[in-house]
Amino acid sequence: MIKSYQNLKKILIGGCYNLAFYQSLLLSKDYNCSNTLNTIIFYYIDLKVVITQDKVFEQLNVLESVHIVYCSSLNNSFIQQIITLTKPCKLKSLFMSKILQIESIQLLLQKSGDYLENFGFEFEFYYNLSLKQQLLELRVITKYCKNIKFIDFYGFDQLFNLIENIQQKLNHLIIRISDDTLYYSLNNNIEYSSNILQNLGQVLPSKLEYLSLTLYIKENDFRTFLENILINKLLIKQIGSYDILHYTKEYIMKKKRVNYLSNRNFEDKIDLYDLKDEVKEFKLYNIRVRSWDDFSFTGNIYNLLKEVD
Structure with missing residues (x-):
């Protein structure tokens, strides 16, 4: 068992995975993840069950990218674990289907800075229009994240200014x-x-x-x-x-x-x-x-x- 998880370089944590097991694996000294793991992908999971993530990130010495892909409960509790890190937050991908607190998202983008390259909205047309407008009006994406290369828009009708502001980097x-x-x-x-x-x-x-x-x-x-x-x-x-x-x-x-x-x-x-x-x-x-x-x-x-x- 130990050998099969030693020297991991990339890990995908999806909805059907045992999160407690993976968190213990990443925190354990037996698997040497702290010196090998460079990519973590949270993929369509409920982030409210992800705890002690700050401890995991702090001990990963070669982590190069974190990807959050359409996960639920992207709320203040989870984001606080990220923005209080003493290390840079190497959030490379952020795909959202819901905004719970615009202020927390702003802090997350500010912490991520130019590490963020892939960004996505999956808001329905009926979704809270004021939150969608705030996200653009605050210009938090281009204000803090100037290296966006990929964007996924769904049901979002105010995108031209954003595209213009990231023209030089955008390729997907x-x-x-x-x-x-x-x-x-x-x-x-x-x-x-x-x-x-x-x-x-x-x-x-x-x-x-x-x-x-x-x-x-x-x-x-x-x-x-x-x-x-x-x-x-x-x-x-x-x-x-x-x-x-x-x-x-x-x-x-x-x-x-x-x-x-x-x-x-x-x-x-x-x-x-x-x-x-x-x-x-x-x-x-x-x-x-x-x-x-x-x-x-x-x-x-x-x-x-x-x-x-």
């Missing part, structure tokens, strides 16, 4: 609306999507490594978007029934604004990758078509962490 961007049109207002989805497509191209970096969009897409909005982009990997999950393939060919294929492309229609479940004749045509222009399932990080942030870490 995911923007999503809900594809559950029965739950959310269709008009809100259309309006939000249209605003994104009409304005996003103007604020993106001149070159972007990865952009994934899950939006309600209308033809004219899509054309406006394509006129202003230069992206290595573009993923599109289209909500709605408009035919956007001809614009895809005109701007992506013939003007070579993208190197890798993935396109799936949510309504009819058609993936461009399955249309073999279309894939061959894109290949003639040196554009590689990939399937959405293979190419998307949406819903699987852990895979993205493996790529950008």
Whole structure:
């Protein structure tokens, strides 16, 4: 047992794991984690059961990155353990689905500083708008964290200023609306999507490594978007029934604004990758078509962490 856990370099603590066991493992001198462990990932767990985390962090001598991925109970109790550390807080990833106390989040971002590179919101449209607005209005992200490279937005309609402020570093961007049109207002989805497509191209970096969009897409909005982009990997999950393939060919294929492309229609479940004749045509222009399932990080942030870490 001891040998199997000795010299650990990376550990993922998820919802089904025995947290008490891992905390005792990290604190134990028998496993030598203090001199080998460089990465900790908290992945979809309830942080209120994570205790004595400050003691763990203090004794890890070679820790290079901590990742918090859509964990619940990211509250003042847990954050206080982080911000009172005497060592630098090497929080590299912070993905949130809820803000309990804006002041605590501000202190956490201040403590993290330029270590933070990956940042995500997964707020629903009905979520407390005042907290969402405060997060941007306080400008705590760009004020304290100037090295953001990856952002995941979900149901968040005030993002352009933030993107503009981190243009120089940004290389991975995911923007999503809900594809559950029965739950959310269709008009809100259309309006939000249209605003994104009409304005996003103007604020993106001149070159972007990865952009994934899950939006309600209308033809004219899509054309406006394509006129202003230069992206290595573009993923599109289209909500709605408009035919956007001809614009895809005109701007992506013939003007070579993208190197890798993935396109799936949510309504009819058609993936461009399955249309073999279309894939061959894109290949003639040196554009590689990939399937959405293979190419998307949406819903699987852990895979993205493996790529950008």
